[in-house]
Amino acid sequence: MSSKPNSSTQNKNVRVAVINTLLSIQQGQSLSGLLDPLLNSLKGEDKGFAHALLLTTLRHWHATARLLDSLADNPIDEIEVRTTIQLGITQLLYLNVADHAAIHETVEAVKHIDYARASGLVNAVLRKVAKNPNKFRKKANKNHSLPNWLAQQLKSDWREQYDELTQSLRQSAPMFLRVNSLQTDSQSYINQLSEEEIAAKLVSLETAIKTGSTDETVAIKQQAIELIDSVPVSHLPEFEEGIASVQDAHAQLATPIIDALLQKAISANPTQNVRLLDACAAPGGKLAHWLELLGNQEKQETGLFHVKQSDGQSIPISKVELTAIDNEAPRITRIFENLERLQLPAPIVNSKLHLEIECVDATTWQAKEASDESAGFDAILLDAPCTATGVIRRHPDITLLRNEEDVQHTAQLQERILDNLWPQLKAGGYLLYATCSILKQENVEQIQAFLERHKDAVAVPFNNEKTNWGIEQEVGRQCLPVYKLSDALEPTAVEDDKLGSLDIKEQQGIAQAPAGGDGFYYAVIRKQS
Numbered sequence: 001m002s003s004k005p006n007s008s009t010q011n012k013n014v015r016v017a018v019i020n021t022l023l024s025i026q027q028g029q030s031l032s033g034l035l036d037p038l039l040n041s042l043k044g045e046d047k048g049f050a051h052a053l054l055l056t057t058l059r060h061w062h063a064t065a066r067l068l069d070s071l072a073d074n075p076i077d078e079i080e081v082r083t084t085i086q087l088g089i090t091q092l093l094y095l096n097v098a099d100h101a102a103i104h105e106t107v108e109a110v111k112h113i114d115y116a117r118a119s120g121l122v123n124a125v126l127r128k129v130a131k132n133p134n135k136f137r138k139k140a141n142k143n144h145s146l147p148n149w150l151a152q153q154l155k156s157d158w159r160e161q162y163d164e165l166t167q168s169l170r171q172s173a174p175m176f177l178r179v180n181s182l183q184t185d186s187q188s189y190i191n192q193l194s195e196e197e198i199a200a201k202l203v204s205l206e207t208a209i210k211t212g213s214t215d216e217t218v219a220i221k222q223q224a225i226e227l228i229d230s231v232p233v234s235h236l237p238e239f240e241e242g243i244a245s246v247q248d249a250h251a252q253l254a255t256p257i258i259d260a261l262l263q264k265a266i267s268a269n270p271t272q273n274v275r276l277l278d279a280c281a282a283p284g285g286k287l288a289h290w291l292e293l294l295g296n297q298e299k300q301e302t303g304l305f306h307v308k309q310s311d312g313q314s315i316p317i318s319k320v321e322l323t324a325i326d327n328e329a330p331r332i333t334r335i336f337e338n339l340e341r342l343q344l345p346a347p348i349v350n351s352k353l354h355l356e357i358e359c360v361d362a363t364t365w366q367a368k369e370a371s372d373e374s375a376g377f378d379a380i381l382l383d384a385p386c387t388a389t390g391v392i393r394r395h396p397d398i399t400l401l402r403n404e405e406d407v408q409h410t411a412q413l414q415e416r417i418l419d420n421l422w423p424q425l426k427a428g429g430y431l432l433y434a435t436c437s438i439l440k441q442e443n444v445e446q447i448q449a450f451l452e453r454h455k456d457a458v459a460v461p462f463n464n465e466k467t468n469w470g471i472e473q474e475v476g477r478q479c480l481p482v483y484k485l486s487d488a489l490e491p492t493a494v495e496d497d498k499l500g501s502l503d504i505k506e507q508q509g510i511a512q513a514p515a516g517g518d519g520f521y522y523a524v525i526r527k528q529s
């Protein structure tokens, strides 16, 4: 087993910093707001270890908590002590830090956070685990690492997929890129990556949507890039110039779907002024994708500005108004930053495209002219706020931060947003509802209830034979981050030099999941004339 080369003081500081971050998460702060300050507070060579330690501890948090309860003679209530021991167990079972370093440095860390009186207890529990790591790893891996309420909900929603799903949620997720189609195409960028020795592959996502009563369908294809090993974005060629964005493969489906439906709606109901809404738009991932698509289509003289009527004549669109709304001002700032990096909107569509970004509440907001029936939106993309249970692999703090009531509150918020936006969609227009949740209450059940409430709403089905992602639902499709896992692996030693890099691989008794996107739900709804 290899040991880490860092000096004792550095190791102690890293562990103390990670313990403090874990304590802040347990007090309700999110990992995304804490990670950068943590890494910035550490020296270069410690950043990779801190990142791996923090993420791996969070991924196995609930499992190590249960293990700790079974190991301690008396219940341990102090969260500082529990957190320190769980950090120690994670090093012994999942990170392959040498036993003596994991135990000694963790005991030192608990002294450093002013719990010196617990050092004997920390030492005793960690020694017990170090004596028989295989047994304890097996025990910790046997079950999920989720709060019980969430595991029960997943079992009820996804009985067939439950075991693989809960194991998958303890793993790291692959890194996917979306290329900016105004600058390059996916294959060319893969070649460019390969010149920088960044291995990547193409992931082709396909679907077709039945838009009419006949067999009429619109076909949609999106090519995402999957990196074989994650890298910091600063390593990606021309990233700052906006050639690519980091976006999950399944998240990349939203914009091509709504864009294709929009063209369908316009050709059925020709209009010169097209109005689009990206509701809940921040930080602008899907908005940027839409602007890239529109710009690229204009360059190629296809798409929205060149939609054909049934007689083959082009529809002379004079203005496209794209409104993006979100209710969180700091996240709106990120939309502007992202668009600036991507150099969007492209000058090529600027003369016809009018982009408005507003900080408003989608549960009450009314678009200008919405009172006029004919002036509604032609298409609405609603990437709704959700529990984000589909992205637990990327944000494992979600399993500590969410509770059962949050699901209820989030579902109510989604319902209010849907009900407020629906009257603002034109007859014949389409709404694409998306979430990165894997809970049916926020997804298929939400949309079924919506269809019950709105008799002018019709679910538009995906063509199953032509769709290579997700699982068919009564309405819409659900992607789960579930992949066949191989049998439990023996832990492999972490090379010393790899501990310094940010893309450290988790070493554990569970196989790394093969490539696969996040949990996502999509439903298409059309408003009847």
Ligand SMILES: C[S@@+](CC[C@H](N)C(=O)[O-])C[C@H]1O[C@@H](n2cnc3c(N)ncnc32)[C@H](O)[C@@H]1O
Binding pocket: 279, 280, 281, 282, 283, 284, 285, 286, 287, 325, 326, 327, 328, 331, 360, 361, 362, 363, 383, 384, 385, 386
């Ligand atoms: C899933 S995220 C959207 C991600 C975004 N579409 C993208 O692709 O980058 C959901 C967004 O909903 C916003 N949100 C939550 N409640 C809202 C409300 N009542 N009105 C408007 N936006 C809301 C959040 O601020 C968050 O940015």
